[in-house]
Amino acid sequence: MIWEFELVLFVFLVFAAIVALEARNLLVSVVMLSVFSFSAALLFASMGAVDVGFTEAVVGAGVTGILFVIAIHKTSAKTND
Amino acid sequence: MKRSFESPITLLGARALAPFIMMFGLYVIFHGHYSPGGGFQGGALLAASVLLMRVASGSKTSSLILSNAVTTPMGVVGVLIYFGTGLLAMLLGSNFLDYEGLPIPGMPPYYLRYTGILIIEVGVGLAVMAALVLIYDKMADGEVTE
Amino acid sequence: MEMFLANYAYGFTLLILCIGLYGMFFKRNLVKKVIGLSIFQAAVIMFFVSLASKMGGTVPVKWDEIPVEMIDGYMNPLPHTLMLTAIVVGVATQGVAFGLLVNIWNRFKTLEEDTLNEAILEDSRD
Numbered sequence: 001m002i003w004e005f006e007l008v009l010f011v012f013l014v015f016a017a018i019v020a021l022e023a024r025n026l027l028v029s030v031v032m033l034s035v036f037s038f039s040a041a042l043l044f045a046s047m048g049a050v051d052v053g054f055t056e057a058v059v060g061a062g063v064t065g066i067l068f069v070i071a072i073h074k075t076s077a078k079t080n081d
Numbered sequence: 082m083k084r085s086f087e088s089p090i091t092l093l094g095a096r097a098l099a100p101f102i103m104m105f106g107l108y109v110i111f112h113g114h115y116s117p118g119g120g121f122q123g124g125a126l127l128a129a130s131v132l133l134m135r136v137a138s139g140s141k142t143s144s145l146i147l148s149n150a151v152t153t154p155m156g157v158v159g160v161l162i163y164f165g166t167g168l169l170a171m172l173l174g175s176n177f178l179d180y181e182g183l184p185i186p187g188m189p190p191y192y193l194r195y196t197g198i199l200i201i202e203v204g205v206g207l208a209v210m211a212a213l214v215l216i217y218d219k220m221a222d223g224e225v226t227e
Numbered sequence: 228m229e230m231f232l233a234n235y236a237y238g239f240t241l242l243i244l245c246i247g248l249y250g251m252f253f254k255r256n257l258v259k260k261v262i263g264l265s266i267f268q269a270a271v272i273m274f275f276v277s278l279a280s281k282m283g284g285t286v287p288v289k290w291d292e293i294p295v296e297m298i299d300g301y302m303n304p305l306p307h308t309l310m311l312t313a314i315v316v317g318v319a320t321q322g323v324a325f326g327l328l329v330n331i332w333n334r335f336k337t338l339e340e341d342t343l344n345e346a347i348l349e350d351s352r353d
Contacts, residue, residue, distance in 0.1 A: 051117045051118075058126055058129070059122075059125055062125065063125050066129070066133070067216065069136070070221055
């Protein structure tokens with residue numbers, strides 16, 4: 001555990017989460033959600049949960065990102081939020 | 082899947098990247114019983130490589146890698162490997178999923194447990210890969226429900 | 228200072244939890260709601276993982292220099308295993324959510340909550 005590194009990652013996480021929820025284009029949201037997942041995976045690995053971090057990186061950034069993109073492609077990418 | 086534009090660069094990048102992701106997925110599955118990783122993570126990596134090709138190259142080219150009709154039987158085979166390992170141990174006189182009862186000759190019991198976990202992880206990997214690709218297929222070219 | 232170092236992760240986890248809850252409650256778009264759900268789930272996982280971590284502990288893989296009896300040397304592996312299951316369940320939840328989203332779009336041609344409510348009322352009136 002290196003707490004300075006974790007502090008930077010936490011700030012990054014909060015920033016990515018807010019941008020993912022506030023962006024007008026849903027593709028931007030999905031990319032920021034992938035960034036969120038990767039930062040969370042780094043944080044888990046730094047907290048000692050190597051297995052959880054690995055799973056989060058594979059699933060949250062790989063498979064879920066692709067599923068989000070195809071769902072948005074089938075519907076629409078614009079929103080007013 | 083209908084594509085709004087076609088780019089040879091993304092196709093080339095995906096084709097260069099997909100075999101390495103697949104290799105890494107196999108590594109994760111076959112080393113999962115003594116290091117971080119395992120059936121679910123390796124299966125998700127294999128599925129990610131197939132999905133990468135499907136997104137980049139459309140369904141006609143990517144069905145050469147893994148055909149749409151193959152995914153459901155593959156998931157069934159994965160579940161059967163898991164269930165059959167447990168049932169075989171139970172039929173030979175020990176508990177369900179107790180790998181010590183597996184009929185592999187010439188192995189001490191602790192090594193038999195080690196191997197039993199490996200067999201089960203292969204089944205889990207197959208099932209997870211098939212299920213994730215199946216979700217994509219059904220969503221990408223599923224019929225319109227009207 | 229010791230107190231802050233031991234506990235600041237919980238404060239950030241709570242903040243991320245609130246952001247996810249805000250996304251699920253106040254965003255009108257259904258895809259944004261699924262994104263909020265994903266953030267919320269990551270925050271819950273983060274809470275359990277930070278609960279398991281120890282100052283000066285190492286990864287829960289057996290190492291000869293630290294004997295197994297010295298439990299302060301290893302992190303607690305039980306919450307990690309539980310959270311592995313939670314991630315797998317989360318993928319299944321999101322797959323079902325995407326199926327529902329595509330079906331809603333095919334039927335009503337909208338994903339915004341306000342217009343969707345009107346379209347459902349219109350549909351049930353016929």
